[in-house]
Amino acid sequence: GAVVSQHPSRVICKSGTSVKIECRSLDFQATTMFWYRQFPKQSLMLMATSNEGSKATYEQGVEKDKFLINHASLTLSTLTVTSAHPEDSSFYICSALRGISYEQYFGPGTRLTVT
Amino acid sequence: ILNVEQSPQSLHVQEGDSTNFTCSFPSSNFYALHWYRWETAKSPEALFVMTLNGDEKKKGRISATLNTKEGYSYLYIKGSQPEDSATYLCASNNNNDMRFGAGTRLTVKP
Numbered sequence: 001g002a003v004v005s006q007h008p009s010r011v012i013c014k015s016g017t018s019v020k021i022e023c024r025s026l027d028f029q030a031t032t033m034f035w036y037r038q039f040p041k042q043s044l045m046l047m048a049t050s051n052e053g054s055k056a057t058y059e060q061g062v063e064k065d066k067f068l069i070n071h072a073s074l075t076l077s078t079l080t081v082t083s084a085h086p087e088d089s090s091f092y093i094c095s096a097l098r099g100i101s102y103e104q105y106f107g108p109g110t111r112l113t114v115t
Numbered sequence: 116i117l118n119v120e121q122s123p124q125s126l127h128v129q130e131g132d133s134t135n136f137t138c139s140f141p142s143s144n145f146y147a148l149h150w151y152r153w154e155t156a157k158s159p160e161a162l163f164v165m166t167l168n169g170d171e172k173k174k175g176r177i178s179a180t181l182n183t184k185e186g187y188s189y190l191y192i193k194g195s196q197p198e199d200s201a202t203y204l205c206a207s208n209n210n211n212d213m214r215f216g217a218g219t220r221l222t223v224k225p
Contacts, residue, residue, distance in 0.1 A: 036159070044151065097155070104153075105217050109215050
């Protein structure tokens, strides 16, 4: 079955540094990838929609200069949290849209802790 | 390494059928199990959060059970309707480390 991976699975960084999270579709081409954030005791929040070769579409309230998204190939999208602050600590999860069948697959998530 | 698995990966049923699918998760250091209903390009909708072994939750025609000793949860949908078509996602919180399954994609045919 289709697999989506995320790397790293967990990361701890200091305030002010930047962190890159990778989302890869391992056995299919993903024309579209989505990035979500899990807030404590809340549901997943859609942050942005990433289309291969074009700029990401950000949801209202999500700072595009803070959360840089790059979808350079059909199997890889990256989310970079720039100048991270403790309030950015959260779980970040991606999902990938399989181009042919329009099926959606989730990655396992990345836990970011900013100290 | 945590591993949350859902099965089946996809499911097609007729309107009116009842159905269920499974989420398996690590039983060690278990905190909570979450179920979400998710449609494309939307934020997933939280359905249930369960913490105790033997927990059963119900929301309309959808219900869920939890077995923390053996590490599995079932989600049941009674009398499926076309509007139930979506991806159902589970996530396990173990020792405050949350991992997501890949989802079960349900299609209900009229």
